[in-house]
Amino acid sequence: MIKIILSDIDGTFLKHDKSISELHVKAIKKILAQGIKFAFVSARMPEAIYPITDGINLPHTPVISYSGALVLTETEEILYDKKISIDDTKNILPVIERNWKDIAVNYYTGRKWYVRQIDLENKYVQYEIKVTQASTSPANFENLISENILPNKILIMCEPPTCEEMERKLGAQFPNLNVVRSARHLLEIMDKSVSKATGIKILLEHYNLKIEEAVAFGDNYNDTEMLQYIPQSVAMKNAPAEIQKIASAVTDSNEDGGIFTYLNKIGLL
Numbered sequence: 001m002i003k004i005i006l007s008d009i010d011g012t013f014l015k016h017d018k019s020i021s022e023l024h025v026k027a028i029k030k031i032l033a034q035g036i037k038f039a040f041v042s043a044r045m046p047e048a049i050y051p052i053t054d055g056i057n058l059p060h061t062p063v064i065s066y067s068g069a070l071v072l073t074e075t076e077e078i079l080y081d082k083k084i085s086i087d088d089t090k091n092i093l094p095v096i097e098r099n100w101k102d103i104a105v106n107y108y109t110g111r112k113w114y115v116r117q118i119d120l121e122n123k124y125v126q127y128e129i130k131v132t133q134a135s136t137s138p139a140n141f142e143n144l145i146s147e148n149i150l151p152n153k154i155l156i157m158c159e160p161p162t163c164e165e166m167e168r169k170l171g172a173q174f175p176n177l178n179v180v181r182s183a184r185h186l187l188e189i190m191d192k193s194v195s196k197a198t199g200i201k202i203l204l205e206h207y208n209l210k211i212e213e214a215v216a217f218g219d220n221y222n223d224t225e226m227l228q229y230i231p232q233s234v235a236m237k238n239a240p241a242e243i244q245k246i247a248s249a250v251t252d253s254n255e256d257g258g259i260f261t262y263l264n265k266i267g268l269l
Contacts, residue, residue: 002268003213004037006064006200006226007259009044009052010183011219012236015255018131023257025056030269032058039203041196043067043153043182043222045108046076048132062207066108067182067222068199069152069190073206080202083109083150084191088176092154092189093141095173100162106155107141114139124157124185156187163187182222196222197229215266217251217259219243234262 005028007013013024028038039062040049046065053060063072071080084092096105104122107114117138119125129136144150156166166187171179178190196218204211216230219239227233227247235247236258244250251265252258263269 001213002036002215002232002266003209004039004204004207004215005031005259005263006039006041006214006216006230008196008218008220008223008226009040009042009049011238012217012223012254013040013052013259016238020052020056021254021257021260023260027257027260027263027269028056028058031263034268036268037062037207037209039064041068041200041216041218041226043155043186043188044132045113045134046070046072046111047113048134051133062203064196064199064203066153067178067180067188067190067194068196069194070110071199071202079206080199081110081152082191082194083152084154084177084189086145086148086150088174088191089145089150089154092170092174092177096154096156096166096170099169100158100166103156103158103162103166105141106136106157107139107144107151108153108155109144109149109151112137114141114144116141122157128157152190154189156189157185158187160184180222180224182220188222196226198225200226200229215263217262218247219254234258 041064049063060074062074069082104119104125113136176192178192182188214230215232216226217234219236233247234249234251235244237253251262
């Protein structure tokens with residue numbers, strides 16, 4: 001019996017233009033009306049997730065943010081809060097900023113999003129503000145580190161070829177970190193122990209649920225561990241071919257209401 005639905009946001013729940021699929025809204029409302037839980041599992045910060053539930057007039061649901069580094073209940077109680085270590089934070093930032101130009105470095109800690117002053121007007125930062133409705137503030141990262149305000153996630157925004165290069169090189173140079181693309185222009189950096197699967201495990205344990213009682217939807221490389229962990233895992237049709245192969249099923253694209261399609265197919269709607 002299915003008791004919880006888990007969904008990535010960008011490329012899965014949302015359409016490509018970041019608008020909300022009416023079919024997905026319909027699916028969530030029907031699920032919640034049956035007493036089945038729903039949780040977003042995203043690389044986004046909580047403040048970039050709650051506007052979605054608020055926008056469709058739903059109460060806050062449990063949230064797995066920063067790809068598993070911060071897990072919150074529906075009442076915003078913190079179940080898990082994993083930061084990058086001070087040594088790794090101190091070591092990786094200079095390497096990033098010394099070796100790559102024309103990038104924006106984003107420093108996410110708890111429910112705060114910081115960028116360097118110079119990156120405030122970066123096109124990718126401005127786009128992120130627009131689509132997530134979250135706000136960012138300028139900060140000196142070295143000052144944050146000296147005050148022991150460490151990041152749950154460092155996010156690099158850059159052109160796709162640079163993103164691929166950074167993923168490969170930083171992943172090899174920093175084995176204590178999980179370095180993975182969440183979009184063609186976005187590179188997520190967290191502690192090595194962090195993945196969407198670890199966040200889901202913590203959430204399921206809190207609600208005394210089993211992985212067999214869950215359905216998970218995803219579309220991108222940072223969904224890999226989640227799709228491998230949940231037996232009933234579903235890739236969107238717009239997912240890369242290698243991600244589709246990982247999942248136990250493939251549904252319609254995010255543009256065509258794939259979450260609704262699959263939940264209806266298995267009789268939950």
